[in-house]
Amino acid sequence: MFNSKFIAQVHLALIATLLCVLNGCATINQQSEQESIRVNHAFRSGSLLTASNLLDKNFKIENLQEAKKNSQVDTIYFLEKGLFLSLLGSKNLHSSTQSLLVADQFLRDWESQVSLSLRMTPSEFSNTLRDKFYFKRVYLPRDYEKTF
Structure with missing residues (x-):
């Protein structure tokens, strides 16, 4: 049917594809980790702006309204932005509060989506239970979340 040379070539192609995909994932995480390090370094050195x-x-x-309009949800961004703005002084209190309220709304929306409901179909119920007890992605802690 298939000769061993063909099977070896298919295996080699699959391994090469897998390595490219895994390398791409590592690069994305490494880039975001470097960005996080720069933000944390500026914050720790006192350069809040x-x-x-x-x-x-x-x-x-550009602003919070654009994020809402484009449905970009990054709760950590809004929490950090609210913290930075609140530490910049009372003149930024309104902007700080708005950022924190946006993060709060994202969390409330998420809670309402994942909460158990009596109106769930059996498949939705099983998916919810599976999702609650199985982590789909690896959580990479920020620098300030790491402990010794």
């Missing part, structure tokens, strides 16, 4: 600007640059939005 620089940290806030780096955070905006990494998130690639």
Whole structure:
């Protein structure tokens, strides 16, 4: 049917594809990790405005309304932005509160989506249970979340 040379070539192609995919995932995580390190370094050195600007640059939005309109959900961004703005002084209190409220709304929306409901179909119920007890992706902690 198939000769061993053909099977070896297929295996080699599959391994090469798998390595490319895994390498791409590592590169994405490494890039975001470097961006996070720069933001955290600026924050720890006391340069709050620089940290806030780096955070905006990494998130690639102009304002909070654009993020809502494009359905970009990054709760950590809004929590960090709210913290940075609140530490920049009372003149930024309104913007800080708005960022924190956006993060709060994202969390409330998420909670309502994943909460158990009596109106769920059996398949939705089993999917919810499976998702609650199985982590789909690896959580990479930020620098300030790591402990010794």
